[in-house]
Amino acid sequence: MRPFLPEERLGSLLALLGHWGEVYGPVTTGDGVTAFRPVSDPGQLRLEYRRTLIPPKRFLLPPRETILTYSPDAGYQPLDTAQPALVLFGLHPCDLQGIAYLDRVFLEGVVDTSYRRNRQALTIIGLSCEPDEFCFCGAAGADLPAGCDLFLQRTPAGFFVTAGTMKGEEICDRSAQLFTLRQPAGTTPWHHPLADAICRGCAAGETFPDNPLWDRFAERCLGCGACSACCPTCYCYDVLEQGGLDGQAAERLREWDNCLFKSHGEVAGGVNFRRSRRERLQYRFLHKYYGFGALRGVISCVGCGRCRAVCPVEIDLAALFEGEDHDRQ
Ligand code: SF4
Ligand code: SF4
Structure with a gap:
């Protein structure tokens, strides 16, 4: 038997979660996109959503943030304000995996203090999902994906609840009066065959150097960078100094950069490591599937399907593993 939250008590759980901070959930905005926005009423939530346009990495790595302040007296100082x-x-499990991946990058070894400050401000409640034609993750269907304090497994009548951290256990304790006990029917982890093909390809060190798909993709890529901006695990950034109008105080800013942009590979002396679109596409792909894997044993694509869904010219790099360009145009 497991704790079960009947659907009609979801509003009570949302109210209780307010104790841990302002609650953000998936809603449809006035622009018609799905995004995480403040919610107070379960009627605002789009529980059946597949993916948000911008992933939750924006709460951990905002598109633009101040990471240091400067004054002539104190020099550079880290921000001391709490988030x-x-x-x-x-x-969803893919986004939870994405956060677990970013945690490895920014919290293991040399800790990124800005990321840690943003991460410590979050309480994360996961929700099971139904995959669509763009998804190819290997984690949907898991009882408790990594990276969340509490996970809700959705059923037609409500949610099975599992705590993933001590904070999650505290939330369960405080909301125990909302739960009943039910026998789970047993879920079968959903594993997309493409996720298996990618794991096999990566294990074999397959980098597709001569695949003609590279040229076909490079011919039609617009270099817009949407695939990288919407990726829950892409974290390339630029660092800028912004002086104040008084000529004294200044800020050091971090803002998203994008390896699909030509400027991303520029270095001093007019040299560019990746002048061609083919090189930039290959760079993103190889970093996603091989660069991080060799270092940490996991690939950095979580199969959320965002890059497949948003590309305006329907480039699907995962097609390299399938051996064909689906060309949905
Ligand atoms: S590479 Fe594409 S499918 Fe993989 S995590 Fe990034 S956006 Fe999602
Ligand atoms: S979204 Fe498509 S067109 Fe835009 S940079 Fe990525 S692959 Fe190229």
Whole structure:
């Protein structure tokens, strides 16, 4: 028997979660896109959503943030203001894996203090999902994906609840009066065959150097960078100094960069490591599937399907593993 939250008590759980911070969940915005926004009423939530346009990495790595301040007296100083506490409600297993991946990058070894400050402000509530034609993750169907404090397995009548951290256990304790006990029917982990093909390809060190798909993709890629901006694990950034109008105070800013942009590979002396679109596409692909894998034993694509869904010319790099360009145009 497991704790079960009946659907009609979801509003009570949202109210209770307010104790841990302002609650953000998946909603449809006025622009018609799905995004995480403040919610107070379960009627605002789009629990059946597949993916948000911008992944939850924006709460950990905002598109632009101040990471240091400068004054002539104190020099460079880290920000000492705490981030407001937020509860992210309804993250799918792919996005939870994405956060677990970013945690490895920014919290293991040399700790990124800005990321840690943002991460510590979050309470994360996961939600099971139904994959669509763009998804190819290997984690859907898991009872408790990594990276969340609490995970809700959705059923037609409500949610099986599993705590993943001590904070999750505390949330369960405080909301125990909302739960009943039910026998789970047993879920079968959903594993996309493409996720298996990618694992096999990566294990074999397959880098597709001569695949003609590279040329076909490079011919039609617009270099817009949407595939990277919407990726939950892409974290390339640029660092800028911004002086104040008084000529004294200044800030050091971090903002998203994008390896699909030509400027990303520029270095001093007019040299560019990746002048051609083919090189830039290959760079992104090889970093996703091989660069991180060799270092940490996991690939950095979580199969969320965003890059497949948003590319305006329907480039699907995962097609390299399938051996054909689906060419959905
Ligand atoms: S590479 Fe594409 S499918 Fe993989 S995590 Fe990034 S956006 Fe999702
Ligand atoms: S979204 Fe498509 S067109 Fe835009 S940079 Fe990525 S692969 Fe190229």
